[in-house]
Amino acid sequence: MTELDTFRAETRAWLEENCPESMRTPMPERETPWGGRNADFPNPDTKVWLDRMASRGWTAPEWPAEYGGGGLSKDQARILQQEMSRINARTPLASFGLWMLGPALLEFASEEQKKKYLGEIVRGEIRWCQGYSEPGAGSDLAGLQTKAEDKGDHYLVNGQKVWTSYADQCDWIFCLVRTDSSVKHDGISFLLIDMDTPGVEARPIKLISGASPFCETFLTDVVVPKENLVGELNKGWTIAKRLLEHERTMISAMGMGGGGAASMGGMEAMAKENFGEDGDKIANPAIREAVTNHKMDHQAFALTLKRAADEAKAGQGMGAAASMFKYYGTELNKRRFELLLDVMGTQALGWEGEGFDARELSITRSWLRSKGNSIEGGTSEVQLNVIAKRVLGLPDA
Amino acid sequence: MALVLTEEQTMLRDMAKQFFTEQVPVTNLRKLRDEESAEGYDKAVWQQIVELGFAGILIPEEQGGTGFGPIGLGIVMQEAGRTLAATPLYSTAILGAGLILAAGSDAQKAELLPQIASGELLTALALEETAHHNPKQVAMSAEQNGDQIILSGQKNFVIDGHIADKLIVVARTSGAAGDANGLSMFLVDAKAKGVTITRTHMVDSRNAAIVSFDKVNVPVSDALGPLGAAMAELESVLDLGRACLAAEMLGGIEAVFDTTLAYLKERKQFGVIIGTFQALKHRAAEMFCEVELCQSVVLDALSALDERRNDVPRAVSLAKARLGDAARLISNEGVQMHGGIGMTDAVDMGLYLKRARVQSQLLGDTNFHRSRYAELGGY
Ligand SMILES: Cc1cc2nc3c(=O)[nH]c(=O)nc-3n(C[C@H](O)[C@H](O)[C@H](O)COP(=O)(O)OP(=O)(O)OC[C@H]3O[C@@H](n4cnc5c(N)ncnc54)[C@H](O)[C@@H]3O)c2cc1C
Numbered sequence: 001m002t003e004l005d006t007f008r009a010e011t012r013a014w015l016e017e018n019c020p021e022s023m024r025t026p027m028p029e030r031e032t033p034w035g036g037r038n039a040d041f042p043n044p045d046t047k048v049w050l051d052r053m054a055s056r057g058w059t060a061p062e063w064p065a066e067y068g069g070g071g072l073s074k075d076q077a078r079i080l081q082q083e084m085s086r087i088n089a090r091t092p093l094a095s096f097g098l099w100m101l102g103p104a105l106l107e108f109a110s111e112e113q114k115k116k117y118l119g120e121i122v123r124g125e126i127r128w129c130q131g132y133s134e135p136g137a138g139s140d141l142a143g144l145q146t147k148a149e150d151k152g153d154h155y156l157v158n159g160q161k162v163w164t165s166y167a168d169q170c171d172w173i174f175c176l177v178r179t180d181s182s183v184k185h186d187g188i189s190f191l192l193i194d195m196d197t198p199g200v201e202a203r204p205i206k207l208i209s210g211a212s213p214f215c216e217t218f219l220t221d222v223v224v225p226k227e228n229l230v231g232e233l234n235k236g237w238t239i240a241k242r243l244l245e246h247e248r249t250m251i252s253a254m255g256m257g258g259g260g261a262a263s264m265g266g267m268e269a270m271a272k273e274n275f276g277e278d279g280d281k282i283a284n285p286a287i288r289e290a291v292t293n294h295k296m297d298h299q300a301f302a303l304t305l306k307r308a309a310d311e312a313k314a315g316q317g318m319g320a321a322a323s324m325f326k327y328y329g330t331e332l333n334k335r336r337f338e339l340l341l342d343v344m345g346t347q348a349l350g351w352e353g354e355g356f357d358a359r360e361l362s363i364t365r366s367w368l369r370s371k372g373n374s375i376e377g378g379t380s381e382v383q384l385n386v387i388a389k390r391v392l393g394l395p396d397a
Numbered sequence: 398m399a400l401v402l403t404e405e406q407t408m409l410r411d412m413a414k415q416f417f418t419e420q421v422p423v424t425n426l427r428k429l430r431d432e433e434s435a436e437g438y439d440k441a442v443w444q445q446i447v448e449l450g451f452a453g454i455l456i457p458e459e460q461g462g463t464g465f466g467p468i469g470l471g472i473v474m475q476e477a478g479r480t481l482a483a484t485p486l487y488s489t490a491i492l493g494a495g496l497i498l499a500a501g502s503d504a505q506k507a508e509l510l511p512q513i514a515s516g517e518l519l520t521a522l523a524l525e526e527t528a529h530h531n532p533k534q535v536a537m538s539a540e541q542n543g544d545q546i547i548l549s550g551q552k553n554f555v556i557d558g559h560i561a562d563k564l565i566v567v568a569r570t571s572g573a574a575g576d577a578n579g580l581s582m583f584l585v586d587a588k589a590k591g592v593t594i595t596r597t598h599m600v601d602s603r604n605a606a607i608v609s610f611d612k613v614n615v616p617v618s619d620a621l622g623p624l625g626a627a628m629a630e631l632e633s634v635l636d637l638g639r640a641c642l643a644a645e646m647l648g649g650i651e652a653v654f655d656t657t658l659a660y661l662k663e664r665k666q667f668g669v670i671i672g673t674f675q676a677l678k679h680r681a682a683e684m685f686c687e688v689e690l691c692q693s694v695v696l697d698a699l700s701a702l703d704e705r706r707n708d709v710p711r712a713v714s715l716a717k718a719r720l721g722d723a724a725r726l727i728s729n730e731g732v733q734m735h736g737g738i739g740m741t742d743a744v745d746m747g748l749y750l751k752r753a754r755v756q757s758q759l760l761g762d763t764n765f766h767r768s769r770y771a772e773l774g775g776y
Contacts, residue, residue, distance in 0.1 A: 133737065136665075137666075138666060138736050138737055139666045139667070139671075139736065140666040140667045140668075143666070143667070143668075162737065163737040205741050205742075205743070206741065206742040206743070207740055207741055207742060207747075208732075208740055208741065208742055208746075208747025208748075208750065208751070210742075274527075274528060274529060275529075284764070284768075286764045286767065286768065287764065334729075338725065341754060342762065342764060344528060345527070345528030345529040345530075345758055345762070346525070346528045346529075346553070346554045346599075346755075346758050347528040348528075349599050349600045349601070349754055349755055349758060350597065350598065350599060350600065351598040351599055351600045351602070352598050353596075353597065353598045354595050354596075354597060354607070355553065355595065355597040355607050356597070364600055368600075368747070368750075368751070371729070371732050371733075371739075371740060371750070372737075372740045374733060375732075375733065375736055375737055375739070375740060376737075379733070379736060380733070381674070381676050381677070384676065385676075397675075
């Protein structure tokens with residue numbers, strides 16, 4: 001047995017023993033384990049599962065053990081992932097801290113900051129939100145105006161953020177703030193703010209899907225300790241961009257589809273159910289062609305993700321891969337939902353109440369939510385601009 | 398006929414436009430939705446529509462209508478679509494009046510058409526049984542027993558089902574699902590014994606219902622048209638409905654396009670208005686081309702109906718398929734080009750997007766009509 005085989009055997013045994021049965025079933029949206037000070041666990045097993053995984057650092061398998069992570073190698077982390085998939089284990093923790101802030105802190109934060117914040121993230125104790133966009137600064141993120149003034153022993157922050165996902169339920173916000181107004185990119189700093197501080201207010205905004213996951217966040221005379229600055233003053237843009245890459249990678253995974261009803265495997269079965277079978281074929285030729293095209297796109301995308309992962313392991317990088325994956329993955333995800341609508345007909349157009357089952361209603365809402373995938377984390381147009389400029393070297397107008 | 402509106406039609410359009418813009422703006426639909434209106438439509442607005450003569454727009458003057466015909470109806474629907482007006486025009490003024498005119502006996506016409514024109518009677522067509530439009534596949538049974546018909550089965554996606562006074566039910570007196578022959582239509586009182594109507598809440602916040610029939614007795618005399626031979630009349634009225642839906646969709650995409658275009662000229666990023674970016678400019682120009690093509694196919698479909706041309710089905714399928722695709726494209730672009738705010742309920746983009754998908758499914762989506770177009774063309 002190689003070391004990795006041993007690791008696999010031990011991991012399998014540990015998961016079998018520690019993953020509660022109900023954590024091996026598809027996860028309803030409301031049981032998403034966001035963590036945080038006000039975390040609520042409609043299913044108590046969610047908390048058990050989170051604590052057990054966190055105790056091994058396996059909510060963040062590849063982060064160093066000294067900061068609470070699992071300290072696993074890439075190969076080990078992949079094995080853990082495979083073993084979790086084998087028993088359909090749910091993700092123990094969903095968090096912007098894990099996906100976005102943590103990786104940026106690992107790279108840019110001071111030792112004290114890493115010690116303080118990373119452990120909290122691993123254990124799901126603090127829930128983070130992202131304070132980037134402003135009413136006047138979306139695609140042109142560097143145009144942001146929220147100001148942090150140096151007041152000697154603290155910063156005084158004033159301004160407004162918008163589209164802040166889950167701000168009303170989060171504990172801390174990582175913010176881009178302007179610390180020098182005479183320059184654009186070089187006047188931005190990266191600041192961590194406790195949302196319990198006086199002057200921070202989050203107001204939910206209703207989305208077209210009916211949910212209100214994001215907010216307007218107002219910052220009025222908010223006092224922020226100086227030690228909450230990450231990296232150097234006026235050097236926040238570098239951190240901001242790196243964090244965006246992590247965000248884009250995370251969002252692009254949507255192209256692979258979630259589990260459950262909307263997943264790829266279900267598509268052809270649903271098509272057969274709706275349009276009948278002709279031998280093994282989906283009886284309606286146009287639907288058959290659309291499903292086939294989609295599945296082939298999906299497979300090509302999956303292979304490209306895999307190739308990028310393999311290349312990264314071999315120490316090579318695909319340039320601006322994050323933008324490509326973000327663009328392709330989100331557009332693919334939107335097409336997937338439109339196709340589901342074609343396949344499911346009026347059953348995919350229910351809003352609530354009688355006549356539709358839970359799966360159908362969740363597909364309707366997810367279809368609407370998917371429209372945001374090509375906007376959040378930088379729009380598709382912005383991703384294409386990044387590819388054109390940074391990868392292809394095409395000049396600006 | 399030339400593909401332009403006559404002077405009279407132009408006047409009708411201006412009147413309809415003014416009415417819907419001023420009296421039934423998008424806020425009207427929002428109000429119905431947010432206040433969870435039990436009827437799902439605004440009775441005062443319907444009364445105004447009746448007074449303007451739109452409820453009886455298909456009905457000849459002798460029977461209390463205004464007799465504007467399919468083009469007039471399409472013009473009104475286009476303007477209604479522009480503001481997402483939620484009214485029983487589709488269920489009653491188009492399908493109800495259309496079917497009674499096409500298949501009703503003189504007595505049925507004399508009794509019911511004036512009631513529709515005067516706004517007293519609301520109707521709903523109970524046709525669909527699955528998640529995909531396909532009239533030939535109707536399986537619901539209508540068994541004859543002496544001078545009675547017994548209806549058993551379930552219908553879904555019955556637009557305005559829960560507010561209708563009378564249902565027009567399509568069921569099978571002979572043959573099997575898939576046969577064009579054997580279908581019959583019946584006028585059934587919504588309150589008849591054995592009829593259960595359950596309102597469903599669709600993504601577009603408009604009315605629909607599931608209607609089930611548990612051994613409902615209907616006198617044979619309430620059949621609409623001859624037993625077992627409803628298909629021809631049904632199809633001709635469905636084509637009218639499809640053309641009107643295409644017109645309504647056209648109004649919707651024009652509204653989305655106009656709003657989006659205005660936003661491209663107003664929103665600034667990187668110190669310039671976003672309309673200066675060629676990536677958006679070209680897509681706006683493409684949408685413009687698409688809207689132009691849509692206007693042509695809709696007007697042609699309505700004209701074909703008006704002139705009773707023999708290529709009505711093809712003209713209609715051309716319009717309904719194209720508008721389905723265009724509405725999907727343009728409603729998606731509307732959201733995308735608005736950025737974050739496009740995803741919010743604060744702007745109307747999402748409302749148009751949701752309505753567009755329902756309109757597209759109604760009486761056959763793009764896939765259905767593309768395949769019908771080919772079949773009719775013999776390929
Ligand atoms: C569901 C969702 C969740 C979000 N969560 C967060 C969050 O947690 N935190 C946060 O900070 N932000 C969040 N955002 C905000 C998101 O990052 C912005 O919406 C996005 O960057 C676009 O900015 P904007 O909305 O101002 O649109 P704009 O920048 O105004 O864009 C409008 C349109 O113009 C296009 N455009 C702009 N510039 C160019 C160009 N140079 N070339 C071509 N086209 C261009 C855009 O692509 C878009 O189509 C979220 C957004 C959504 C939809």
